[in-house]
Amino acid sequence: MNRILLSVPHMGGTEQIYVNEAFASNWLSTVGPNIDAFEREFEQRIGLPAVALSSGTAAIHLGLRLLGVGAGDEVLCPSLTFAASCNPVRYLGAAPVFLDSESATWNLDPNILEDALRKRSRQKNLPSALIVVHLYGQCADMDPIASLCRAYEVPVLEDTAESLGATYRNQAAGTLGSVAAFSFNGNKIITTTGGGMLVSSNQTWIEKARFWSQQARDPALWYQHSELGYNYRMSNVLAGIGRGQLSVLDLRVSQRRAVALRYRDSFSDLPGICLMPQASFGEHTNWLACFLIEEREFGCSRDRLIRSLDEANVEARPVWKPMHLQPLYAGCERYGGAVAEDLFRRGICLPSSSSLSERDQLIVVNAVRRAANANRLDSLKESRTSLLPRKMEAGN
Numbered sequence: 001m002n003r004i005l006l007s008v009p010h011m012g013g014t015e016q017i018y019v020n021e022a023f024a025s026n027w028l029s030t031v032g033p034n035i036d037a038f039e040r041e042f043e044q045r046i047g048l049p050a051v052a053l054s055s056g057t058a059a060i061h062l063g064l065r066l067l068g069v070g071a072g073d074e075v076l077c078p079s080l081t082f083a084a085s086c087n088p089v090r091y092l093g094a095a096p097v098f099l100d101s102e103s104a105t106w107n108l109d110p111n112i113l114e115d116a117l118r119k120r121s122r123q124k125n126l127p128s129a130l131i132v133v134h135l136y137g138q139c140a141d142m143d144p145i146a147s148l149c150r151a152y153e154v155p156v157l158e159d160t161a162e163s164l165g166a167t168y169r170n171q172a173a174g175t176l177g178s179v180a181a182f183s184f185n186g187n188k189i190i191t192t193t194g195g196g197m198l199v200s201s202n203q204t205w206i207e208k209a210r211f212w213s214q215q216a217r218d219p220a221l222w223y224q225h226s227e228l229g230y231n232y233r234m235s236n237v238l239a240g241i242g243r244g245q246l247s248v249l250d251l252r253v254s255q256r257r258a259v260a261l262r263y264r265d266s267f268s269d270l271p272g273i274c275l276m277p278q279a280s281f282g283e284h285t286n287w288l289a290c291f292l293i294e295e296r297e298f299g300c301s302r303d304r305l306i307r308s309l310d311e312a313n314v315e316a317r318p319v320w321k322p323m324h325l326q327p328l329y330a331g332c333e334r335y336g337g338a339v340a341e342d343l344f345r346r347g348i349c350l351p352s353s354s355s356l357s358e359r360d361q362l363i364v365v366n367a368v369r370r371a372a373n374a375n376r377l378d379s380l381k382e383s384r385t386s387l388l389p390r391k392m393e394a395g396n
């Protein structure tokens with residue numbers, strides 16, 4: 001039996017045409033017509049100037065540099081995220097400061113942000129930037145976050161790696177801060193196998209990021225460099241995949257949502273398992289279908305459920321382990337963390353590919369139901385046994 005994976009690439013059919021064009025024209029490099037077209041088409045979709053890069057992490061790195069983050073600075077970031085959200089803070093010699101999430105969205109808690117900014121303003125050490133992450137396909141509650149950041153003059157980088165296609169009050173995720181980073185990693189809602197995009201309303205910044213991403217080569221006959229650059233540009237072949245993928249983005253959003261809602265409906269009679277909240281302020285793409293497991297009601301712990309699914313050849317994984325619990329970031333300053341820890345302890349991501357067939361989804365659903373029932377039966381047996389007279393328990 002084939003393993004049912006968490007999130008796999010799902011081609012739309014036209015990607016190969018653009019890739020073949022790249023081969024036919026010999027644009028097998030980090031320049032070429034697919035890159036220009038992919039950037040243009042992404043700009044049309046999001047409504048902001050864009051630069052195509054080798055990864056979402058590269059986009060966060062360049063985005064932070066555009067915001068002026070440098071050695072010795074501090075950058076606020078939610079603790080509940082993937083390490084790639086904050087590793088670039090370290091690349092720049094700055095320090096991340098972690099903030100807790102709210103249970104209503106699983107994203108940055110605006111109240112915690114307010115507390116952190118108020119305290120730091122009093123101590124005259126406001127951060128150089130805030131990274132706001134839109135997790136698992138859902139935007140953070142941006143109105144209060146943006147108004148706090150405006151009041152304290154803290155620029156915002158949106159980590160939109162997991163939320164291309166999501167909206168907040170009818171605005172696209174990635175258009176709500178000063179800069180935004182998208183990812184086209186193989187597990188994302190659309191993919192270029194690996195890749196990223198940086199967007200900003202500031203055209204000059206986008207040009208600067210494009211310059212840095214190509215080794216920051218000054219215009220001269222020889223190789224001359226006045227600034228530190230990187231090899232972060234997307235390849236023209238991969239941009240071809242991106243063009244095909246972008247044309248099916250809306251379809252992928254509706255397919256991912258359908259997967260998550262089918263799980264929710266299939267589990268509606270099971271106690272102790274509930275879908276990640278769907279905030280009313282926008283469209284959740286449900287990039288990954290995440291659930292919270294309440295062990296006592298469900299009859300089995302989150303970890304035991306992951307192991308049972310694994311035995312049924314189904315890949316599932318825990319919600320992100322918070323950054324303040326990571327050895328790499330031990331000792332970093334933080335504000336709160338209990339909500340992130342609880343979501344990590346109880347949260348599970350189930351297979352969510354847009355290509356997941358109803359038949360395979362049924363295999364997942366049945367495996368979840370079996371795990372819940374098996375453990376409920378076990379504990380029923382245990383409680384019956386403990387009611388038996390001691391002699392019978394001993395087998396007499």
Ligand SMILES: Cc1ncc(COP(=O)(O)O)c(C=O)c1O
Pocket residue numbers: 055056057058081082084085133159161162182183184185194195196
């Ligand atoms: C929240 C988040 N930020 C950043 C990244 C980094 O993107 P990439 O893998 O394209 O570097 C990812 C995913 O990989 C992510 O999930």
